[in-house]
Amino acid sequence: MQQLQNRIALITGASRGIGAAVARMLAERGADVVINYRSKGPRAEEVAAEVQTHGRRALLAQADLTVEREVRAMLERVREQWGRLDLLILNASGGLERDKPADYAFQLNATAQERLTDAALPLMPPGSRIIFVTSHLAHFYGQKPGYSLYEPVAASKHAGEQALRARIPELEARGIRLIVVSGDLIEGTITPRLIDRADPGIIAARRAQAGTLPTVADFARAIVDACSDSQLSSGATIFVGSTEW
Numbered sequence: 734m735q736q737l738q739n740r741i742a743l744i745t746g747a748s749r750g751i752g753a754a755v756a757r758m759l760a761e762r763g764a765d766v767v768i769n770y771r772s773k774g775p776r777a778e779e780v781a782a783e784v785q786t787h788g789r790r791a792l793l794a795q796a797d798l799t800v801e802r803e804v805r806a807m808l809e810r811v812r813e814q815w816g817r818l819d820l821l822i823l824n825a826s827g828g829l830e831r832d833k834p835a836d837y838a839f840q841l842n843a844t845a846q847e848r849l850t851d852a853a854l855p856l857m858p859p860g861s862r863i864i865f866v867t868s869h870l871a872h873f874y875g876q877k878p879g880y881s882l883y884e885p886v887a888a889s890k891h892a893g894e895q896a897l898r899a900r901i902p903e904l905e906a907r908g909i910r911l912i913v914v915s916g917d918l919i920e921g922t923i924t925p926r927l928i929d930r931a932d933p934g935i936i937a938a939r940r941a942q943a944g945t946l947p948t949v950a951d952f953a954r955a956i957v958d959a960c961s962d963s964q965l966s967s968g969a970t971i972f973v974g975s976t977e978w
Contacts, residue, residue: 736961738763741815743853745769745798746825748777750922751866754953755822756780760787762957767792767811767818769825790815798825798845799837808852818856820960823849823893824866828886829927842871842889847896859908864959865897868924869976872915877978882931883924901967910967912959916952917943917974943975 742759746752748770756766757780766784768791770777781791792814796803811818823846828838850863857863870879871890879887897911904911918925918939929936940946955973959965 736762737820737957740764740819740960741767741811741817742820742822742960743767743769743794743811743818744822744824745849746771747780748773751919751949751953751956752822752824753780754949755824755956756791757783757787758953758957759820759960760784760789760791762961763789764820764960765790765792765815767794767807767815769794769796769798769807771795771797771825798849799840801848804845804849804852808849808856812856816856817858818853819858819861820864821850821853821857821861822864822866822956822960824864824956826866826886826890828889829882829924838885838889839892842886843893843896846893847900850897850900854907854909857907857909861909862960863897863904863909863911864956865894865911865913866956867891867894867913867915869915869917869972869974872913872970873976880928880932880935882928886924898968905967910965912965912967913970914952914956914959915970915972916947916955917976918946919952919974920946920948922949939978942978945974947974 742764744752747756747768784791794807796807827841871887874887874891952973
């Protein structure tokens with residue numbers, strides 16, 4: 734199961750949850766992994782150790798994606814250490830934190846996504862891919878009902894996705910594909926728990942409506958599959974879980 738042998742992947746927000754699961758699965762399929770994290774160094778080190786158990790290289794890359802100098806320093810480390818980047822997996826997101834400014838969701842989920850893409854492009858050869866990880870609530874923002882607590886995140890992630898989609902012609906000229914992977918509420922992750930805390934019963938109601946909710950492993954597997962599926966054209970969207978509500 735080595736479809737990604739010797740590919741180099743950078744995963745944002747890879748110290749826990751979906752990002753950590755993606756890192757492990759990429760290593761299983763033969764990729765070397767740059768593990769980006771903002772503050773959870775010990776957890777990132779655990780993920781790196783797991784990557785290495787599969788005989789793959791791991792590079793720890795601390796950077797707050799909303800801070801331009803840290804992003805550029807991270808990409809410079811990748812250039813110095815490994816020389817190129819084949820897969821850029823834009824997994825990190827946020828906006829529900831209590832200790833952040835009002836525009837933090839937009840800065841992280843939209844502005845930072847384009848800035849990181851700009852910084853990474855010089856390292857990405859033809860045949861590379863950018864994977865934008867989002868939620869159904871963000872992907873369908875403005876088209877379907879949402880949750881009030883999540884609204885700033887949904888709006889900003891939708892803006893980030895649309896900004897990257899607008900760059901598909903530029904990316905295609907470089908031989909780079911953009912793939913979007915969108916998920917329903919994911920079992921066991923922090924965002925649904927926060928939404929449910931604000932409005933108790935939301936997760937149970939959505940689970941009953943959809944029949945089942947995807948797991949972290951389900952979502953991570955879809956992201957990793959998107960890294961290697963040759964049938965996917967640039968701009969394709971992979972949906973994980975029901976899109977009906």
